[in-house]
Amino acid sequence: MSPQPIYLDHAATTPVRPEVLEAMTPYFGARFGNPSSTHRWGREARAALDEARERVARCLGAAPDEVCFTSGGTEGDNLAVLGGWRALRAKGRRAVVTSPIEHKAVLQSVHQAAKEGAEERILQVDRSGAVSLEDARARIGAGDLALTSVMWVNNETGVIQPIEELAQLTKAAGGLFHTDAVQAFGKVEVDARTVPFDFVAVSGHKLGAPKGIGAFYIRRGTPLEPLFFGGSQDRGRRPGTENVAYAVGLARAMELALAERAAHWTALEALRDRLEAALLARVPDALINGRGARRAPHILNVSVPGTDSESLLMALDLQGVAASSGSACQSGSITPSHVLSAMGVRADLASAAIRMSLGSLTTPADIDRVAELFPALILKARGLAGVA
Amino acid sequence: MTRRVLVAMSGGVDSSVAAALLVREGYDVVGVTMKLFHDGGDVPDRPCCSLDSVNDARRVAEHLGIPHYVLNLQDRFGHDVVADFVAEYAAGRTPIPCVRCNTFTKFRDLLAKADAIDAAFIATGHYARIADGRLRRGVDEGKDQTYFLWGIDRAVLARMLLPVGAMTKAETRAVARELGLLTAEKPESQEICFVPDGDYVKVLERELPPGAPALAPGPIVTTDGRVVGTHDGFARYTVGQRRGLPGGSAEPMFVVALRPDDRAVVIGPREALLGRGLVAREANWLVPVPPAVGEAVQVRIRHRAAPVPGTVVRRERDEVEVALDEPVHAISPGQSVVFYDGDTVLGGGVIAASRRVLPLHAA
Numbered sequence: 175m176s177p178q179p180i181y182l183d184h185a186a187t188t189p190v191r192p193e194v195l196e197a198m199t200p201y202f203g204a205r206f207g208n209p210s211s212t213h214r215w216g217r218e219a220r221a222a223l224d225e226a227r228e229r230v231a232r233c234l235g236a237a238p239d240e241v242c243f244t245s246g247g248t249e250g251d252n253l254a255v256l257g258g259w260r261a262l263r264a265k266g267r268r269a270v271v272t273s274p275i276e277h278k279a280v281l282q283s284v285h286q287a288a289k290e291g292a293e294e295r296i297l298q299v300d301r302s303g304a305v306s307l308e309d310a311r312a313r314i315g316a317g318d319l320a321l322t323s324v325m326w327v328n329n330e331t332g333v334i335q336p337i338e339e340l341a342q343l344t345k346a347a348g349g350l351f352h353t354d355a356v357q358a359f360g361k362v363e364v365d366a367r368t369v370p371f372d373f374v375a376v377s378g379h380k381l382g383a384p385k386g387i388g389a390f391y392i393r394r395g396t397p398l399e400p401l402f403f404g405g406s407q408d409r410g411r412r413p414g415t416e417n418v419a420y421a422v423g424l425a426r427a428m429e430l431a432l433a434e435r436a437a438h439w440t441a442l443e444a445l446r447d448r449l450e451a452a453l454l455a456r457v458p459d460a461l462i463n464g465r466g467a468r469r470a471p472h473i474l475n476v477s478v479p480g481t482d483s484e485s486l487l488m489a490l491d492l493q494g495v496a497a498s499s500g501s502a503c504q505s506g507s508i509t510p511s512h513v514l515s516a517m518g519v520r521a522d523l524a525s526a527a528i529r530m531s532l533g534s535l536t537t538p539a540d541i542d543r544v545a546e547l548f549p550a551l552i553l554k555a556r557g558l559a560g561v562a
Numbered sequence: 563m564t565r566r567v568l569v570a571m572s573g574g575v576d577s578s579v580a581a582a583l584l585v586r587e588g589y590d591v592v593g594v595t596m597k598l599f600h601d602g603g604d605v606p607d608r609p610c611c612s613l614d615s616v617n618d619a620r621r622v623a624e625h626l627g628i629p630h631y632v633l634n635l636q637d638r639f640g641h642d643v644v645a646d647f648v649a650e651y652a653a654g655r656t657p658i659p660c661v662r663c664n665t666f667t668k669f670r671d672l673l674a675k676a677d678a679i680d681a682a683f684i685a686t687g688h689y690a691r692i693a694d695g696r697l698r699r700g701v702d703e704g705k706d707q708t709y710f711l712w713g714i715d716r717a718v719l720a721r722m723l724l725p726v727g728a729m730t731k732a733e734t735r736a737v738a739r740e741l742g743l744l745t746a747e748k749p750e751s752q753e754i755c756f757v758p759d760g761d762y763v764k765v766l767e768r769e770l771p772p773g774a775p776a777l778a779p780g781p782i783v784t785t786d787g788r789v790v791g792t793h794d795g796f797a798r799y800t801v802g803q804r805r806g807l808p809g810g811s812a813e814p815m816f817v818v819a820l821r822p823d824d825r826a827v828v829i830g831p832r833e834a835l836l837g838r839g840l841v842a843r844e845a846n847w848l849v850p851v852p853p854a855v856g857e858a859v860q861v862r863i864r865h866r867a868a869p870v871p872g873t874v875v876r877r878e879r880d881e882v883e884v885a886l887d888e889p890v891h892a893i894s895p896g897q898s899v900v901f902y903d904g905d906t907v908l909g910g911g912v913i914a915a916s917r918r919v920l921p922l923h924a925a
Contacts, residue, residue: 485678488631492592492679508634555678 179494180540184380184533185329185357185473186498190423191382191534197426198384201419209416210407219418226418229425230389233432234374235365237394242408243421246388247356248279250375253390253401253412254352255283255323258373259292261397262320262350271295271313271322271349273305273335274516280323280354281512292320302466303333303517310340319349326358330513330529331464332473334362341370350396356380360431361439361470372396376428378420382534383427387420442532443471445541449530450474452545457552463514463527474530477514477523481555484508486528489551495544497530566590567683567723568676570668571622571630573615576687576726578622578745579734583725584685585626592679593623593630596672598639598663599756618745625743635671642666644756648769651762651797652776654820655896658710659754661912665713665846673718683723690907691727692719697848697907702730709865712900712910713846766797780825782808785818785834796820799827802835802892816892837893837918839875839885842911849908852877853901860902861886863893863913869902882911 201222207215209223224238231238244250259270270292272284288294295316298309305324314322322344326337337353344351352373355364359376366374374391378384390412392398398411405413431438453460453476463475478486483499487508490497499508514524530544569581571593584591595616616632623630643662650657668686676684689700690708697719700706714722726734738746753760763777770777776797781789791808793799799806803817807829818835819828840863845852853859853874860869861884870890876883884899893916900910 484631484633485675488592488594488675489679491629491631508632551678554680557674557677 182530185531198419198423226421226425233428235367244388247377250390251279254373257398259287260399267320275513303464319347323352325354332469333467381427485555564590566681568681571619573618580687595619654822669714685723698905700727785830801894836889837916839917845911847909
């Protein structure tokens with residue numbers, strides 16, 4: 175008899191919500207048209223797409239022409255960083271500023287920009303995992319700024335970054351500001367009317383929409399070079415026949431996430447705090463990464479001295495508990511987290527980090543069972559430390 | 563409660579079949595693939611570490627319906643195996659990294675991972691057997707891998723499962739085909755996993771500092787002290803090697819020793835390669851009572867060589883010295899010596915020196 179599995183990896187992905195699936199279903203069937211077609215099938219699809227775009231725009235405090243649909247967070251980050259940099263390069267701006275705790279989609283795009291001639295400026299983060307504003311003032315203000323890209327909520331620690339201040343600093347320096355809001359949307363307020371960002375990337379599958387759809391915000395009038403060529407869809411910013419069904423699904427998922435945001439935050443925060451307290455009570459030397467900072471409520475990152483993430487994740491999985499660590503390479507092997515390293519977390523603690531991320535599937539009973547399991551797993555994993 | 567076993571799956575046919583047989587026997591099988599080094603790109607057809615190998619192992623695990631994980635053991639493997647490999651060549655010896663990988667990586671570090679997941683056993687695709695708490699040669703004489711397993715902690719034997727050791731390679735492939743495993747026809751790999759294209763010098767060139775003596779020019783001298791040429795690094799030579807030596811001698815010449823002190827490669831005729839005994843260090847015993855001084859043992863000095871009879875003449879701390887009944891060619895420092903009693907592995911060590919004449923204190 176195997177116990178009920180417990181999914182604590184909502185920051186990796188979430189199941190498609192029934193409401194979303196229901197909203198999408200007609201577009202896999204009778205309403206299959208291509209929105210670029212001029213006949214009734216096309217018009218029907220166009221109407222659905224237009225409406226989805228309006229709804230997504232409303233969710234972001236934006237106008238419909240400021241929203242395009244992408245394949246997800248990675249594409250949005252690439253489009254913002256490379257598209258923004260290439261557009262500003264044409265105006266003679268060279269510097270691209272980012273943080274060392276970004277998702278690889280941003281970091282690798284910034285490295286690509288550097289290969290194309292950009293000057294890479296990496297911001298410092300403090301020990302709690304937040305970007306240092308003092309350092310940001312210096313680096314953003316150092317002149318020649320093309321673009322700043324800083325994530326809103328860190329995907330490993332949940333730490334909320336000072337996006338409003340960073341956006342303002344960037345605008346004052348004449349640069350473009352992008353934020354990867356993949357872990358932020360539905361948790362913090364992402365509103366183009368209150369924060370002067372130029373680009374925002376949102377991913378559908380973190381919100382109960384399918385994998386393979388994302389929303390990308392471009393403030394009206396912002397220069398941007400497209401990454402793809404070949405059609406006039408999305409004003410040429412993102413050519414290719416639109417995925418109508420997924421766009422409709424994303425709109426529904428974003429609306430639901432926004433409507434439930436406050437209640438969701440409160441519920442997740444209570445569960446996260448319960449888990450954190452329970453783990454600390456049972457394993458007193460456990461360290462919560464990012465604890466000193468303002469955190470989104472769905473992520474708990476814990477390092478237990480003398481353990482390693484690999485062993486713990488295997489042991490948890492074999493007990494039916496899904497969690498994750500910093501980052502996995504393509505082969506699936508775990509490498510120490512670049513995020514925790516940038517925060518100054520000791521190497522042995524960084525390679526012991528476990529991320530548990532809560533969401534719609536999480537119940538108080540789940541939390542209690544994980545907290546109960548944890549100490550025994552820690553004991554066994556600690557057997558390893560002796561071989562170091 | 564079913565017994566859990568952690569299987570090291572390299573993506574090759576032997577470990578695939580090992581996993582499959584354990585599933586068939588009703589074990590709670592957990593598959594893992596170790597990532598042991600980073601070679602920049604992903605080299606296809608490497609036994610352990612390429613993306614292709616990981617993918618093959620994962621596909622087999624999916625086919626068998628067992629969980630599969632990739633474990634990153636690069637740091638420890640780099641320290642215990644690769645660094646030692648380089649240091650041994652730099653010291654004029656010819657190491658066998660697979661021995662240390664078994665001793666430290668598979669049957670110590672991986673065993674610790676097994677502990678973390680409550681696995682009572684650890685399994686591999688080695689051609690060797692465990693019976694009555696002893697390590698025994700694999701049924702397939704041509705495939706027997708006990709030569710590489712002498713260094714493991716004796717206490718681990720009780721936790722080892724070696725399912726293919728009871729079969730021939732042909733039978734292993736037949737089982738793989740019968741089970742529809744995608745690795746059934748995968749070619750054999752005899753190479754050292756972290757040595758690209760079998761060119762170990764490339765690894766030394768990468769790992770040793772520029773101008774390291776092992777890769778710097780030195781003299782080629784004969785056993786009677788004549789300098790007959792120069793070489794561009796003694797680490798490029800191994801004892802017993804004939805290729806690449808200066809000609810002009812009446813009889814074929816072989817490398818008989820490497821002398822790091824004066825960077826010399828010592829060459830001599832075939833009979834200069836003959837050894838009548840050897841001294842081994844890091845001796846490890848896989849039986850409760852190691853052979854006593856004066857006891858007869860079977861001695862194997864290279865993989866797949868037929869063991870030869872010999873006698874233990876000295877055994878103290880982790881050193882052991884044996885006399886051989888018949889002279890043997892090319893006893894190479896750095897290689898392993900493994901002692902057998904019939905099929906049973908008694909233990910082994912790393913060859914420190916060859917003895918040209920019978921030790922005086924032989925019993």
